[in-house]
Amino acid sequence: MVHLFTVSKIYPPSYPALTDIQLDIEKGEFVFLSGPSGAGKTTLLKLLFREEEATDGQVVVNGRNVARLSNKGVARLRQEIGLVFQDFRLLARLTALDNVALAAEVVGMARRESRRKAFHLLRELGLKDRHNAKPPALSGGEQQRVAIARALVNDPLLVLADEPTGNLDPEMADETMRLFAQMHQRGTTVVVATHNTGLLERFHHRVVLLQQGRVAGGRKECPAGV
Amino acid sequence: MMKWAQIAFIVRRVLKSFREVFWTHLLTSGTMAVTLFIFGGFLLIQENLQGLLKGWGSRIQIFAYLETSVPAADTESLLARVNSYPEIERSRFVSQKEAWDGFKRSLGSQSGVLEGLSAEILPASLEITLKTAYRSHGALAEVVKRLRAEKGIGEVEYPEEWMEKFGLVLLGVQWAQWVLGGFLFAATLLIIGNTVKLAILARKDEIEIMQLVGARRLLIKAPFVLEGMVQGLLGAGLAVLCLWQLFVSLTSQLPASLGILAERAQLQFLAPDSLLLLVGLGWVMGTLGSLLSLRRFLKRW
Numbered sequence: 387m388v389h390l391f392t393v394s395k396i397y398p399p400s401y402p403a404l405t406d407i408q409l410d411i412e413k414g415e416f417v418f419l420s421g422p423s424g425a426g427k428t429t430l431l432k433l434l435f436r437e438e439e440a441t442d443g444q445v446v447v448n449g450r451n452v453a454r455l456s457n458k459g460v461a462r463l464r465q466e467i468g469l470v471f472q473d474f475r476l477l478a479r480l481t482a483l484d485n486v487a488l489a490a491e492v493v494g495m496a497r498r499e500s501r502r503k504a505f506h507l508l509r510e511l512g513l514k515d516r517h518n519a520k521p522p523a524l525s526g527g528e529q530q531r532v533a534i535a536r537a538l539v540n541d542p543l544l545v546l547a548d549e550p551t552g553n554l555d556p557e558m559a560d561e562t563m564r565l566f567a568q569m570h571q572r573g574t575t576v577v578v579a580t581h582n583t584g585l586l587e588r589f590h591h592r593v594v595l596l597q598q599g600r601v602a603g604g605r606k607e608c609p610a611g612v
Numbered sequence: 613m614m615k616w617a618q619i620a621f622i623v624r625r626v627l628k629s630f631r632e633v634f635w636t637h638l639l640t641s642g643t644m645a646v647t648l649f650i651f652g653g654f655l656l657i658q659e660n661l662q663g664l665l666k667g668w669g670s671r672i673q674i675f676a677y678l679e680t681s682v683p684a685a686d687t688e689s690l691l692a693r694v695n696s697y698p699e700i701e702r703s704r705f706v707s708q709k710e711a712w713d714g715f716k717r718s719l720g721s722q723s724g725v726l727e728g729l730s731a732e733i734l735p736a737s738l739e740i741t742l743k744t745a746y747r748s749h750g751a752l753a754e755v756v757k758r759l760r761a762e763k764g765i766g767e768v769e770y771p772e773e774w775m776e777k778f779g780l781v782l783l784g785v786q787w788a789q790w791v792l793g794g795f796l797f798a799a800t801l802l803i804i805g806n807t808v809k810l811a812i813l814a815r816k817d818e819i820e821i822m823q824l825v826g827a828r829r830l831l832i833k834a835p836f837v838l839e840g841m842v843q844g845l846l847g848a849g850l851a852v853l854c855l856w857q858l859f860v861s862l863t864s865q866l867p868a869s870l871g872i873l874a875e876r877a878q879l880q881f882l883a884p885d886s887l888l889l890l891v892g893l894g895w896v897m898g899t900l901g902s903l904l905s906l907r908r909f910l911k912r913w
């Protein structure tokens with residue numbers, strides 16, 4: 387699903403954020419991307435959805451060499467990826483429902499259909515009664531669930547989450563992680579970047595540890611309950 | 613290809629934008645309307661001056677005097693040749709006798725002074741009226757040049773000075789129209805560009821999200837371009853409406869006849885081509901303004 391071959395990223399003028407990364411993530415995997423602040427987690431995710439381009443090496447996502455994509459190609463790539471951010475990035479002027487439906491509409495789903503699907507997702511995520519509220523009127527946990535619904539509305543093959551629990555209290559954080567685990571169980575490939583080591587202890591997925599822009603270890607998926 | 617749902621999405625966005633920031637749109641349309649109104653005003657003046665010139669044309673005549681030594685047979689063929697000029701609407705031959713009689717009549721009771729003089733001292737002449745399409749200064753001069761080159765024709769007279777002045781006025785109006793029009797066009801483009809910039813900034817986070825979830829560039833740009841077009845067309849419509857209002861109220865205040873200048877009925881509103889030109893300009897201004905602004909502010913994408 388995701389393959390990085392000797393990937394380096396140097397931010398202009400000469401800041402090496404990632405060096406010589408070798409990484410393979412198979413379809414259906416759940417991977418934690420961990421490491422201290424500044425290790426390059428966000429940068430790595432950005433390479434995957436072509437927000438940034440690698441300075442060196444090859445990035446292949448879902449069979450596409452992302453360096454070679456046209457504008458249209460980038461759009462198509464992103465339609466297959468669901469994104470979740472620490473700061474939610476919801477539109478404050480739109481209701482929860484419209485925030486989710488917009489993502490489906492802009493890639494060509496009819497409005498009515500988009501709204502129906504958005505409503506179903508929000509209900510599944512426990513926001514049935516809040517779908518007409520606007521983000522400022524929602525709690526952090528609720529906002530993150532709206533953002534997750536938005537990430538899922540186009541049935542992505544790959545979900546990338548950057549510190550999805552960073553703004554949530556521990557209880558909400560665990561609740562949110564359980565939602566990611568659910569998607570994973572349905573077959574979606576999930577990559578979660580986090581520096582919250584507590585999460586790694588409670589959820590036993592594969593871990594890739596980054597340090598100063600290099601892969602500095604990790605662990606394989608461990609059986610539940612360890 | 614765009615899907616229907618995406619086209620519907622674009623249309624909804626444009627409508628929503630017109631609803632939400634109605635006054636901004638109106639102001640931009642108004643700015644374009646002012647530009648087009650001024651440009652259209654010049655067009656109107658120019659067209660009417662040209663119309664007047666054509667109306668006066670029946671009074672603008674060329675007098676070609678024949679040399680007295682030309683034999684009658686040559687006169688015949690000369691007349692035939694001149695009458696075959698494509699520019700000529702009609703010509704009247706004034707023989708020496710007619711000229712003499714006319715001259716005598718104009719002297720009235722004092723015609724006695726001509727006693728003993730021969731009718732032959734006045735030359736025969738041609739009074740030429742040109743077809744409407746050729747009643748401009750340039751075409752007139754061209755015909756005169758050809759007449760002067762004809763064998764058998766001596767002097768050629770026409771209201772040269774007057775035509776020249778009128779031509780200059782017309783040229784001045786045309787220049788003012790394009791120079792001033794050009795300035796206003798550029799200024800208006802800037803204003804539209806600015807509106808679009810504000811619109812883009814106001815929707816910056818929305819555009820960002822749309823890009824992150826995989827919206828095509830076309831889908832993101834199209835609403836802005838469409839808004840520009842609609843504004844341009846609205847502006848043009850507004851300008852034409854105001855021009856028409858002005859035209860009607862001005863002409864209704866004029867006396868039915870302006871003496872030797874013109875009849876009120878001769879004044880005309882803009883021709884269809886000119887109306888089309890105004891609408892086209894509005895359309896181009898709106899579209900170009902948003903495209904340029906999009907290029908500048910969406911460069912990264």
Ligand SMILES: Nc1ncnc2c1ncn2[C@@H]1O[C@H](COP(=O)(O)OP(=O)(O)OP(=O)(O)O)[C@@H](O)[C@H]1O
Pocket residue numbers: 397398401402403421422423424425426427428429430581
């Ligand atoms: N646009 C940029 N221009 C220059 N340097 C950047 C840019 N973005 C990130 N960096 C640098 O690259 C390094 C890696 O940044 P990155 O955001 O990937 O770290 P991170 O692991 O996500 O950290 P955190 O846990 O704090 O989010 C940092 O030192 C950062 O300063």
Ligand SMILES: [Mg+2]
Pocket residue numbers: 427428429548
């Ligand atoms: Mg980060």
